[in-house]
Amino acid sequence: MPSGSGGATATGPVVVLPDGGTSHAPAVITEALASKVGGPIPLSGKILAATPMSVECKSEGQPVSPTIFGIAFADADKDLGATAFRWGGNTTTRYNHKLGAWNTVDTWFFQNIKIDSHDVFLGKVKALGGRASITVPIMGWVAKDTASASFPVSVFGPQEKTDPYHPDFGNGKKPDGKTLIPPGDPTRTSVKITSEQVGEWVAKMREEDQKRGKRLIYEYILDNEPALWMNAHRDVHPEPTTYDELLEKTIAFGTAVRKADPDAIIAGPAAWGWWEYFYSAKDHEKGFTLKPDRRSHDDQPLLAWYLKKLAEHEKKTGVRILDVLDVHLYPQADGVQGPDGQGGDGGGETDRKTNDTRFRTTRSLWDRGYEDESWIKDKVYLIPRMKEIIAENYPGLGFQIGEYNFGAEHHIAGGVALAEALGRFALFGVSHAYYWTFPKKPKPAYWGFRAYRNYDGQGGHFLERIVPSTAPSGTSLFASRDESGKKWVLVALNFSADRPFDANIQLQGCVAPGALKSYVYTGGDAGFVPGDAKIEGQSLTSKLPPYSITVMELATQ
Numbered sequence: 001m002p003s004g005s006g007g008a009t010a011t012g013p014v015v016v017l018p019d020g021g022t023s024h025a026p027a028v029i030t031e032a033l034a035s036k037v038g039g040p041i042p043l044s045g046k047i048l049a050a051t052p053m054s055v056e057c058k059s060e061g062q063p064v065s066p067t068i069f070g071i072a073f074a075d076a077d078k079d080l081g082a083t084a085f086r087w088g089g090n091t092t093t094r095y096n097h098k099l100g101a102w103n104t105v106d107t108w109f110f111q112n113i114k115i116d117s118h119d120v121f122l123g124k125v126k127a128l129g130g131r132a133s134i135t136v137p138i139m140g141w142v143a144k145d146t147a148s149a150s151f152p153v154s155v156f157g158p159q160e161k162t163d164p165y166h167p168d169f170g171n172g173k174k175p176d177g178k179t180l181i182p183p184g185d186p187t188r189t190s191v192k193i194t195s196e197q198v199g200e201w202v203a204k205m206r207e208e209d210q211k212r213g214k215r216l217i218y219e220y221i222l223d224n225e226p227a228l229w230m231n232a233h234r235d236v237h238p239e240p241t242t243y244d245e246l247l248e249k250t251i252a253f254g255t256a257v258r259k260a261d262p263d264a265i266i267a268g269p270a271a272w273g274w275w276e277y278f279y280s281a282k283d284h285e286k287g288f289t290l291k292p293d294r295r296s297h298d299d300q301p302l303l304a305w306y307l308k309k310l311a312e313h314e315k316k317t318g319v320r321i322l323d324v325l326d327v328h329l330y331p332q333a334d335g336v337q338g339p340d341g342q343g344g345d346g347g348g349e350t351d352r353k354t355n356d357t358r359f360r361t362t363r364s365l366w367d368r369g370y371e372d373e374s375w376i377k378d379k380v381y382l383i384p385r386m387k388e389i390i391a392e393n394y395p396g397l398g399f400q401i402g403e404y405n406f407g408a409e410h411h412i413a414g415g416v417a418l419a420e421a422l423g424r425f426a427l428f429g430v431s432h433a434y435y436w437t438f439p440k441k442p443k444p445a446y447w448g449f450r451a452y453r454n455y456d457g458q459g460g461h462f463l464e465r466i467v468p469s470t471a472p473s474g475t476s477l478f479a480s481r482d483e484s485g486k487k488w489v490l491v492a493l494n495f496s497a498d499r500p501f502d503a504n505i506q507l508q509g510c511v512a513p514g515a516l517k518s519y520v521y522t523g524g525d526a527g528f529v530p531g532d533a534k535i536e537g538q539s540l541t542s543k544l545p546p547y548s549i550t551v552m553e554l555a556t557q
Helices: 031-037 090-094 118-128 195-212 226-232 243-260 281-286 302-317 352-365 382-393 412-427 444-453
Strands: 048-056 070-072 084-087 101-103 112-114 131-136 141-143 166-170 190-192 217-222 265-271 324-329 398-404 432-435 465-467 475-481 487-494 501-508 514-521 534-536 539-544 548-555
Touching: 031 412, 031 475, 048 475, 048 487, 084 118, 084 432, 090 101, 090 141, 090 226, 101 141, 118 131, 118 195, 131 195, 195 217, 195 243, 217 243, 226 265, 226 281, 243 265, 243 302, 265 302, 265 398, 302 324, 302 382, 324 382, 352 382, 352 412, 382 398, 412 432, 412 444, 412 475, 412 487, 412 548, 444 514, 444 548, 475 501, 487 501, 487 539, 501 548, 514 534, 539 548
Parallel strands: 048 501, 070 084, 070 432, 084 131, 131 217, 217 265, 265 324, 324 398, 398 432
Antiparallel strands: 101 112, 141 190, 465 475, 475 487, 487 548, 501 539, 514 548, 534 539
């Protein structure tokens, strides 16, 4: 797999939401400063007498995009404090907006079902007070009804598994569980959808938004994980997606979306993970050594080529198809999401060794020196890498992580890992991010999310600007302030299973700190409890228990 070159993090412009809000900020905090936040290198041993940390109070820092605190769909409770809600995932590729139906794809016997429509989703988003992001199908096929299935046993014969509720609906594999049954006619379950039809749908949604008097839908995402269409949707799209197919469909459907809602943010291509950043599904099928599709496109990595072609399209036509580069990230290390490094469902092992790996793998978000501990065996540094790809091929785009999950939702280590990821999103200037699916109350991941969005149960949240801070290995410290610089919220993390830290946080440049409150979470259903943080001159002191999240709220003059 390719590795990127070094260099400073590319900066990007502010993407302004149609309602006037800011959804992306330039990364003015350098990588050198960002790396001083510390990071998840778990330690063991006795308590450290005084753990030095610091906050640069005089720094203006950089804006924190409000939409990095996003989740999938809109089924979490309001207390979670999520700000953005993504209608997305494999099934939305096959969503028929006229029927309120989609296909359950390879996840559940390739059958069409009736579901709560996008209108129901939008109603939930409105009630939660957030912003909606809608995935629009561009693959070309959507569910034709609410009752059909792609591999009926009555047509294709006995299969490895059948739906326990519909014995005629098979999983598309022969009884040996290994041999795939060739798909039949796609019209058995599906009907074609055109770019014009998607444009009509978007125009209707925009009209409904205007009737509300306030923009609810701020973003459209051009489908989901196209390199995996040949797997998830092999019943209607068995052929691997190519460079050219991805670009052609992006331009066709993106143009329709832009025409229907000119001011909306459009994101794509929702790449599933590591190899799709560089290769097409056709390359994957034939082998990355041969990489026939990439070679036929001047041997350019997929995302770099994709952005360059879209930039050329805008220059030629004046139509901007894309505003935000969208990729997905799931840790691939064994056990973090499951025994095979796959998943994305918040599962995974929680023994100490796996938790230590889980914490370290968050470094793949940002650390140029960290080699991913999985089959990837390369330095991912996702956020800086993608910003460089943008700067080199289509300057001015935002960057979002459309799906992510570091596993262990049910364990305190999962909550700490999630809190680390959210802090890095803020620090490195991510535009939007959406947890898959959403942290469930009262699991630890839920409280890890609330550390930034509602730590006190009264709406207390990470503030509008993030400033440089320092922390030793085994801990992290993320510091935010309001626009006036008089209110501060700090999030401190301890990644060790058995080593507490006595944190001593130097408030460099803060004037007369006072009115301190602190909250700590170490696991369990009750959530945050009062902490022991104290003001000592120009410093804050607080004990950071093992596997913990500590939030400190501070007022200054």
